[in-house]
Amino acid sequence: MRAEVIKKIEQNKITPHLKLRLKEKTEQFTRELFYTLFDMETDVASHMESLQDLFSELVKMACWETHKPCYEVWENYTNKLPGILELLNLDAKAIFECDPAARSVEEVYLSYPGFYAIAIYRLSHELHRVGFPLVPRLMTEYAHRQTGVDIHPGARIGASFFIDHATGVVIGETTVIANNVRIYQGVTLGALYVAKNLENVKRHPTIEEGVTIYANATILGGDTVIGANSVIGGNVWLTASIPPNSIVSHTPEIKIKTTTNEK
Template sequence: MFGSLPVRERHGSPSKSSIAEARTSEANLLSVLRQDFQIIFKRDPAAHHWLEVVCCYPGLHALAIHRLSHYLWQRHLPFFPRLLSHIARFLTGIEIHPGATIGKGVFIDHGMGVVIGETAIIGDDCLIYQNVTLGGTGKESGKRHPTLGHSVIVGAGSKVLGNICIGSQVRIGAGSVVLDDVPHDCTVVGVPGRIISRSGPFCPLEHGKLPDVEGQVIRTLLDRIEKLEQKIQKLS
């Protein structure tokens, strides 16, 4: 039912190739929805039963509606894709523009306050926490939202802004503001986002173990001030 509308041949019957394309499109959509559902049990230890996942996970609801609205958006259907997006925002607190491209196996955890812009691209198996913005930096046209690689983790409250590329297996700490490209296999924290580790083995983002970049800078400055004060006292 979600497949491409078959193109009619001269005599009014759909071509075999168009029917095959329609069935393939429908099968792909169902496969992606199945992976969106299954990934929740791998990502969330609080998921115990399939019924509670189907009924009580707003991230899954928002993604399911987005899959349909994006399908309609790709076929240049006016009004309805944006209407579906608006309904999803009302029901889930998650705003995903129908033009955004989202890979399979993506999990939006909790989800409230998540905003994903029109030209954003999200790779497979990404994890996005609540209050995350994948947005633009102004009124520029064209590609103006970020591109996320595969298996990216975006911590709660993070903002990834502009037409930038975030490499695969990147971890973005909670509350970070990322404005520049990030290579693969890095951990980014802070405002603005700073890379604190590179090319390490991929592991889940443990916010309690992330360094406090601003705190480290302040402590360094205080140590420097203390040493200068000691030198001044010796000279006086």
């Protein structure tokens, strides 16, 4: 019976390149990359060497398609890291300057889940942009698990981005976000509907510069453009574009009944 069960399991392991070790190594790579860029007690030079070794392991596990651009990626990626770090420092500054609860910029780096999610997104985006398989998505899914923020590495996000409170935020693959945008918890920037034949179609909205989107707002559709400097109120549902400098609000009907105890 034991041999029969083993045989059936082996027959149904049908994905030849599925190696769960890739997920574990990607998470290790992500953590070490974050420490290398931000931790003052982490030596950059020595950790860049260990990161290169880790990346070589990721290449061997993830790049089973020989035509994919894997083996030449590392040097170009490392050349991008200073620019990515500059962007992330702008993100941290934007969070600190916009949130009265932030007592120091160190607090932002250490304790803000929104910043961590943005950081891992930016670090994964460059790998996604050059077509490196699987690893960028595993990086952002690791951040998703840690923070509750789901940013697809294919999204395009400008400078000084601020996610407040973070939990429940979803930003789809073809989303475009300009500079100085602020969003709050529970915001979804998603697609109107999902179909496999839309793989190469812009399915998610464009958010122009200076927009603020408050909690639990949902904005859907690849043709939907939120004009610059607009404010989207909490719980708003949008599937159409709005012009710059708009204020969109949702006013629910709230009824309050007060009872009194009569003797």
